[in-house]
Amino acid sequence: MVFKMSEKERAYLIKEIDSLRKEIEGRLVPLERISPGIPATFISVGGGELGDLATTAAGRRFGGARGGIVSVAFDKYHGFPAQDAADYSEVFDMMDGDQLEGKIKKYVPDPRAPHAIYLEVERIDTKRAYKLGMEEGYRVMSTPYGPLVCMDRHATKLMFDKLGLNMAPWAYADSEVGVQEAAEKFGLPVIVKPVMTSSGHGTSIVRTAKELKESYRHSVEHARGVGDEVIVEKYLPELKEGGTEITQIVVRHFNTEGKIVSTCLPPIEHRRPGATYHESWLPSTISEAAASKCRDGAMKIADFMGGIGIYAVEQFVIGDKVYNNEVANRPHDTGLVTRWMLNMDEGALQLVSTLGMPVDQSMVELSRHGVFGVAHVVLAPEGVKEGATVQEFNLKGLHTGLGEDLKGDLWIFGKPTAYPGRRMGLAFVYAIELDRARADAERMAHLAEAQFAYKE
Ligand SMILES: Nc1ncnc2c1ncn2[C@@H]1O[C@H](COP(=O)(O)OP(=O)(O)O)[C@@H](O)[C@H]1O
Ligand SMILES: [Mg+2]
Incomplete structure (x- = not known):
């Protein structure tokens, strides 16, 4: 399942990142030699074209398993792009945390062995990936908490705020009224985006007051049960x-x-x-x-x-x-x-x-x-x-x-x-x-x- 945070949890996570970062970076060690006898394992969780690019590099640059880097790719259907490039592959639903954990442990039984776990897709059990990374010492890259922040628009905005970064004016809303208030504050047009989606699902650009109501319903429908929360942004027509x-x-x-x-x-x-x-x-x-x-x-x-x-x-x-x-x-x-x-x-x-x-x-x-x-x-x-x-x-x-x-x-x-x-x-x-x-x-x-x- 997709792990959804509450407003409180988001703020807490952003506050905690400093110490989480220190914890995982303290465990990381450089890879100084590669060896066919004790190979390093690279797991691409998701094996589309982006996984393929990483997996083929293991063969191209290091000679693959014989050179000392074993590549493994997971995806949910047979014939995925990285499947034939990887030394090993598994086909299963990566949203299933037990399976995800089991397959990772099949290839990396001991997290102290040299390895990296690349989360190539978003549709995985992110909470389990977090647990494997933070509690069991697996090298979930770039970080175990990365997907929690990056898949969540609200958490991302809170991070940008904390870092003082420039962005389009934004507001969080979990009701039609909230969306309306934000629109009044920024003036139309605004863009309404579900807190947790990508590829434009549930997003709408609102140009008239009449469309405002519709935009919230549209967003909630597309959130596929992951919630009724949205981010309202001032739309930048100059873009x-x-x-x-x-x-x-x-x-x-x-x-x-x-x-x-x-x-x-x-x-x-x-x-x-x-x-x-x-x-x-x-x-x-x-x-x-x-x-x-x-x-x-x-x-x-x-x-x-x-x-x-x-x-x-x-x-x-x-x-x-x-x-x-x-x-x-x-x-x-x-x-x-x-x-x-x-x-x-x-x-x-x-x-x-x-x-x-x-x-x-x-x-x-x-x-x-x-x-x-x-x-x-x-x-x-x-x-x-x-x-x-x-x-x-x-x-x-x-x-x-x-x-x-x-x-x-x-x-x-x-x-x-x-x-x-x-x-x-x-x-x-x-x-x-x-x-x-x-x-x-x-x-x-x-x-x-x-x-x-x-x-x-
Ligand atoms: N505030 C904005 N003003 C103008 N255009 C925007 C704004 N937000 C998003 N867009 C346009 O919509 C696209 C998709 O928005 P984005 O936030 O990246 O969502 P997605 O997760 O669907 O990629 C952007 O690449 C940009 O072209
Ligand atoms: Mg985008």
Whole structure:
């Protein structure tokens, strides 16, 4: 089950983080050697494309189990992307705490052995993960309490408040009246978001007084029993009009002296016409003044939360102004573009940092210079039947359609079945001009979408 905190528990958790951080960091040790005889175990709890990126890095960079790193991936369906890349895999419902604990202990019976547990997805028993991390000494990364804060918009806002970070004006509400009061305080438009959702579920932008009532009901319906609490934010129309969105990724890791430090990746810019990830690119076009504020905010968050591994902070940038929005205590889908644009992608960085190996600045630098590299999602069509199986992908059709002058790459995730809008792959294109790279990445993505044949 998803663990939901009360208002009191949230405030208490944020107050306690300082001591929780000290406790877990005190137990962390750097990984100084890898050995096939006593291998380190990396468990990806969730094995989608983000898990795949980390799991394949174990093989690519270290030779996998034979090199001294055993990779294990969990997910809830057969044929998940990281399944064939990992040395071992398990298919089960990760919301079931007993199973989650049992499977983790199957591969890491003794928490003192070198290992890392990467929570790749949100739909897991977060309370059990917390218990394993805090009470039993398992290395749940980036921290055992990370999901509790990051999946809960209210806890996230309380943390931002505590750190003095800039964000859109917000209020907590658990009733229609509360939503109304917040709207009066900020003035319309506002955006109403359930405390615990992602991908836009239950969120609505409210422009008229009449829509206000509806927004609260909509939110509660989509909370799927996880509650009737919402966050009301002042809607920033300038964001869509002249602003942009970035993800500032920070990796916390051991340095060569055995100290835990934080290193920022370059900001990743992205657009999302709908509710989910659509396209992202590197380098970003934001000003240095804004970039510096982005780094500053993200570093404060990562250093406050602590642990080791990746934090991804979503930020709105309007001119030189930065609004902190959300945090993921894990790699982020907008960061998939790092596969082609950084010396080390976010999956490899997650693997290396969480196992306790050092990261240095050169690893997080751009690998392609003088160009923009754009990743664009390849989706299953809206008309596809839920559960339709992938029959084939027409490579010739793709190559013929693309022409010669396009520089890029296509990543097919290998998901066995589809549903409308499911992410099946990623198109990547680089070009000197950003507009050109974005247009071509979109063209490649749409062409790739047309090359999948599905069977109902
Ligand atoms: N206060 C706001 N003003 C303007 N746009 C917003 C605001 N909050 C969210 N958005 C837009 O909605 C998107 C999704 O909101 P977000 O809080 O990130 O929820 P989700 O969990 O669905 O990603 C953002 O990426 C941004 O484009
Ligand atoms: Mg978001």
